[in-house]
Amino acid sequence: MKFGIRVKLFGGFLLTAAALAITVAVGVYSLNSIRMAVTKLTDEELVVVRHAEQLRAVARTEQELITDYALTANPASKSELDEQRKMFNNELAAITPMLEGDETALMQEIAADEEQFVSAGLQMADHFHQGSQIAGLAQMRKFDAAGEEFIGQLGQVADSANAAAETLQAEIEQTETGAMQLMLGVGIVATLFALALGLYLSQLISRGVRSVARVADGLATGNIEQELDVVRSKDELGKMMISFQHLMAYMREMARVADRMAKGDLTANISPKSEHDVLGHAFSEMVVKLRQLVNEVMDNANALGAASAQLSAAAEQSGAASQQVATTIQQIADGSHQQAESIATSVDIVEQVARTIDGVAQGAQEQAAAVGKSSIITGQIGTAIEQVAENAQVGAEGS
Template sequence: MLARLSIPQKFILMGAIFGVALAVVTYRMVAGMRELGTEFARKELLGLDYQEPLVSLLRDLQAHRGLSLAELQGEGQFTTERQAVAARLQERLAAVDGIDRRVGTELGVHESWTKVRSEVEDLLKHWQQHGRELFERHTAVNNDVLALLARVGDASNLAFDPNPVSYYLSDATRVAVPELTEIMGQVRDLALQLAVQASAIREEELKAFSRRYATVYYFTDRLQNDLNKVYEADASLRPRLEERRAAVTTAAQNFLAALDREFLNVEYSTIAPGDWWKLSTEAVQAAYEFHDSAAPVLREVLQARMAKLSRQLTLTIGLLVLGGLAVAALAVAIIRDLGRPLQEAVQAAERLAIGDLSVRLSANGRGDEVGALANAFEHMVQSLRRVAEAADRISRGDLAVSIQPQSDQDVLGQALTRMVATLQEQIRLLQEEIEQLGTTNRNVTLALNRVMTDAHRAVQAVQQAARTVEEVKETAESASRRASEVAAAGEQAVAISEIGEKAVHDAITGIENVREQMKVIAKKIAHLSEQTRAIAQVTATVNDLADQSDLLSVNAGIEAVRAGVHGKGFAVVAQEVKNLSDRSKRATAQITSILSDIQKAAQDVILASEQATKAAEVGIQQTLDSGEAIRTLAQSLAEATTAVASITQTSQRQLVDVEQVATAMRLIDEASRANLDSVQQIEQSIQNLMEVSKSLEQLVRRYQIAA
């Protein structure tokens, strides 16, 4: 992408990138400075804004505690003052509400303040109902206010300020003074109850005073240490703070001395409650007066630092902007300084690219890289002019030109030198080759003439051979057809012999079957003959029975005659038996005759079957002989058919070979004719080549070669 941009565009792109980076860095720097400096100080001011009304609220809560305790114990002189303090407390609550609505959520203390506010309102509303617990209840609310002050300091960075002046002033006003006033207020309120009661101090009360006594000294010393740190960091603040700080120390010492004098070192307190209240309140008031004088100083310090940081931030932004503008102006000047000569160089290079060697590029006395570029460009143009002049002489055929390379790195000059030397050598070689080409052309022409004569003879011989091959082809085709017919006839004869052989086999099988059937018939006729003999025996038995019946009928007739009338019926039976006997005799005679005929016929059949069997055996033998002859004939026919088939295949292969030879002869004939045509074309090409050789010789003579 950068390669497509011009130099000014690249500078503009670089400036844009630098500007964006500068803007980002400036923004991050400003944001960091604001967060670390201006924002830090702003948040501290918000904490100070929240701290001041809280301290005022704590001051009045401390006063309300002592006045309420005195009023509960019957001291009516404090009622008016308590009521005034209660009214101020409502104003203090409203003031804290206002600042909490503005910054409470940002500082994260809104919920804590809501809780404290509820406790204060409940305390102001029901203070009379607490009785003896009022001190503890009031003190607990005051401690919650102190805790809220500490939380405000943490949330607003006051507790983490790295600047010793603001840090120790904040600690003095936010921790030391409120804690000191709370301790002195507790001592004041407890002692006020003793003054009201005018009773002796009990042991537990003495211990309570002792603990608080030491705490007053602790926070007084802490306040002094904080101020010493402030003076070390900024001695100019001593005149504004030291007097108030000394007043606090003096008031605290007086307060503790009065406590010793009026309560701790006497058996009974004799000081009037009003006097004690006034004396002790002066010490508390001195501490709050220091707070009121130190808080504005802290605010001035924070505001001055914030203003200083704002000035530094503004100055930084201004310097960055000025730096950016200076860089932009310098970039514009550089672009103008480099753009014009570079543009002239680009235009000159474009003219040079299209072959315009009349271009000029002056350095105009510049001693920088642009001037060096112009001088190098001019030197390059002059070198190209010399090269162009040499190339022009070469183009006109003057190869005697002398080219001197500028240096060992002059690729173009060295290439032209090598080109001229190569051209000279090639022209010499070309002249020699042209001479050899002429001689070769003449020799080739003579050889081609002989080749053409031989080619004509070869064509005629090939044509004669082709005609002979065609005749052989026709003879082979005729022999192949005849062999095919013989093979077909042989195959038909083989088929017929196979049919005859099968018929002989079937005849043998049939005769065998007839012979077997004749044997079966002979067996059955013999059996039938035996059966007829058995029937003859039965017939003889029947004939005997008929004779006996006839005899029986005679005896019955005799007996019937003897019986007379009573024997008539028996005579009829006897007559019938006689008739039956006669019919039986006639029947047996007929059966005997028939059986005799059957036996004769059976004998004839048996004889005929035996003759038929013998004839069948003779027929089988003859048939076997015929089958053997047919098989022999079939084998001979098969062998003849195989031989004829082999002859047919050989004839077909010979026919194919003859066809291939005929085809080859035709191809040879065509190739011979093509060769003859090619030889004629080569002869024409040789003629053209001789003309080209003459033209080349004339062209080569135009070039001038150094001796």
């Protein structure tokens, strides 16, 4: 059976209260026993003792009054004797109901002995009043003997009552001592039980709380690789520890998913635990969006590859065009070089013409000869000019 902490605490307090109630009940019972014993002592035994002592005192008074009446014939003594006898009978009537068995029979014997005792005393008084001293003295001895026996019986009754009272007093003291010991024992047992129960409950609660606190501290520092103690309790603490175990498993699952995502694995599927699972929903949406983002990146990469291929083809075309341009430039350079050579040749020819003209100017005599030479040179100049023109035309066509 599983019990909650509330039930355990309530049960512990209930058991403690029951132990205290037992202690109180034992105390009340013991006190009641003592009260009854004291009541019996005060209402019966001590009353019996008091009546027994009173009977013995009345008997002694009767003995004294009878003796005085016998010696003095004082009517007052006789009247006082009658009063004492009434008192004796009243005391005897009061004490008899309090006695049982042999004591009741003894009271009846004492009543008869009292009659004989008084009768013997009155006979003694009659002998003395009649002047028969010898008979009076003889009767006095009988009276004294009867008195000693009668008063002795009353003494036995008083002693017996005192003994009974002392016995009851001892029983009261014993009951009181036993009650105190019993109350002390029950109190000690109840206290030890309450302490043991409190220690058990405190350990039960503190052990689970310490374990949960340790795991909570670890979670606060990011440690998810820890284990709770073995759960044996079925109360709220046990349920809380099981919930923490589920929390640890949940955090480990989230950590594994995050680790796979960090390594580029987006194939993990996350199912939120409930509609209130904010972290689960966030991870699930993040995985979906990362997949979409990766797909977009892959599409862009494919598009970039196609564009790169196009650029490569364009680059090849550009290279071919560049090669053609370079060839053309080389041709132009070659034509320019030929043109430069032709121009240099023309310059040389012009210089020669100039020198020729200078020679013509130097002398008329040389003019005739020079005229022929000039014709030759003029023909060469024409040929050179034609070559320059051809080279220029070729260069223009190549450009």
